[in-house]
């Protein structure tokens with residue numbers, strides 16, 4: 001599988017404050033792109049603008065050469081987005097949460113994924129009883145359960161312990177090796193990964 | 203068919219200059235017509251054979267009620283335009299017109315109540331027209347309230363557009379239901395403005411008043427929109443030049 | 451995520467939060483209770499007023515139920531996942547409102563005979579009241595869903611939502627109580643029922659679109 005996402009001349013404003021202008025970069029298979037910048041620089045906003053739920057003033061976005069500026073469905077079908085809040089329903093169990101997001105995963109794959117994120121003992125626990133880090137792990141388990149070509153991970157390492165960070169880095173590595181692409185924002189140093197950096201400067 | 207006028211109308215700068223030219227004319231002519239209509243209606247038109255002189259408040263009540271409805275109609279259409287074509291000026295229009303329309307609805311309500319006193323003997327009767335104007339007033343309050351509750355401008359613009367459009371879709375249903383309800387509950391009351399054939403000397407000043415208030419409100423709306431446009435475009439070069447021209 | 455798994459999780463959530471449903475029901479009963487206590491407990495007042503009383507209580511308890519329908523989804527990040535799922539947001543909204551409607555309306559219909567009886571509502575006409583509820587309440591839910599979507603990100607959105615939405619409930623309440631009143635006085639009421647159905651159908655088509663727009667704007 002090959003993928004190529006091109007961001008051309010993005011101009012994003014929020015509350016009349018310019019977050020970026022004439023920002024261009026591309027993401028292709030096997031590539032890890034890290035969006036860097038201070039708090040409030042607009043890293044999350046940039047990802048949201050790429051996914052099409054905050055408007056851009058100007059710019060063009062192409063997926064595999066096709067212009068998707070006005071309809072991002074092609075991109076949406078082929079990506080996983082994990083934001084600051086992981087989208088885990090507290091009233092549902094870990095298992096049920098994952099089943100909602102990945103209805104086609106087999107029982108075996110599900111257990112495997114839970115093992116990878118160290119939650120195999122919690123599969124029937126309501127998510128309300130999990131810690132913040134554990135909730136994030138539940139969301140991350142989706143990465144093991146669905147095959148999508150582009151990942152958008154907004155600060156995925158927050159609240160994760162050393163073991164979790166290592167597991168996630170390894171998973172990102174394997175995604176890149178299998179021809180996927182990853183867009184990440186993080187302040188944490190990456191130990192085993194060498195990203196291409198997009199800097200957001202005010 | 204050429205769409206250039208539509209796009210030009212969507213350009214804030216073009217609108218500002220256009221409004222600059224027409225605003226004064228609308229306001230001036232509107233005021234002249236209003237004065238003419240009022241003086242004619244209040245002093246020279248014949249008294250009503252049933253209601254005597256108290257009917258003369260019609261020259262205030264009816265234009266206000268018409269304007270209240272027209273303003274909402276305009277806002278609803280602007281909401282649709284804002285949502286479908288993302289025209290920049292449409293939310294500006296809604297924001298500028300909502301308080302004016304609300305004021306018109308309030309005038310219609312108060313004048314209706316004042317009119318009701320000599321006619322029915324009470325300030326308020328659950329008359330179909332008065333009740334729908336009351337609901338209309340509440341719809342206006344909703345638009346204004348959500349406009350004020352949201353700080354983010356992009357979101358506020360979308361929200362007022364949705365609320366205005368939603369109100370517009372509901373307005374005919376509300377009006378129809380209220381009228382139906384009214385016939386159900388008080389079949390034979392005396393309706394405020396339902397007159398068998400008004401004589402010309404009575405409805406001509408009314409027409410002039412209505413026309414005058416349309417122009418007057420249009421002028422006010424342009425004025426308010428201009429202020430809002432300046433505020434929104436304050437970073438653009440043409441506004442900066444303008445401010446320099448005024449030497450501020 | 452697909453529509454089925456979404457529907458299933460919504461269903462599970464609502465079933466587990468039984469208390470919310472029970473609260474809506476209790477609220478309904480309490481509003482009804484206010485009328486005999488606050489106005490007049492005599493049959494002469496209650497019997498003709500019963501349709502109106504039931505419908506006011508229904509409208510208020512539906513507003514309460516709908517008001518916070520996306521609040522949790524907003525707070526836990528689920529709305530972001532809806533937006534990026536590639537699924538149709540209006541359709542997700544439609545499914546969610548539909549499940550909500552089912553969970554609130556069924557218990558309400560179950561206690562209705564008892565309450566109608568307490569209001570001296572003639573039992574032979576209960577089917578008319580149930581028909582108005584079945585045909586009219588979808589409109590209340592779908593219209594309310596727009597208000598809820600508009601105010602989901604606001605700190606004090608609840609009162610604002612009431613202000614926005616309650617005026618829009620007026621036609622439904624008028625035609626529903628009109629139908630009940632017509633039935634009580636032995637007149638034809640099918641016209642009113644048809645209007646209720648038409649309003650609900652319109653709301654069912656338009657409201658998911660507008661609610662989806664509002665959710666998108668709220669997430670801005």
Ligand SMILES: Nc1ncnc2c1ncn2[C@@H]1O[C@H](COP(=O)(O)OP(=O)(O)O)[C@@H](O)[C@H]1O
Pocket residue numbers: 014015019037038039040041042043044045046354669670
């Ligand atoms: N929900 C919001 N509504 C309005 N403005 C916001 C919102 N979230 C963020 N912003 C603004 O957008 C800017 C960028 O925010 P964000 O993209 O979250 O930054 P980062 O992820 O780089 O820390 C900030 O200056 C902030 O003020």
Ligand SMILES: [Mg+2]
Pocket residue numbers: 043044045154
């Ligand atoms: Mg961020």
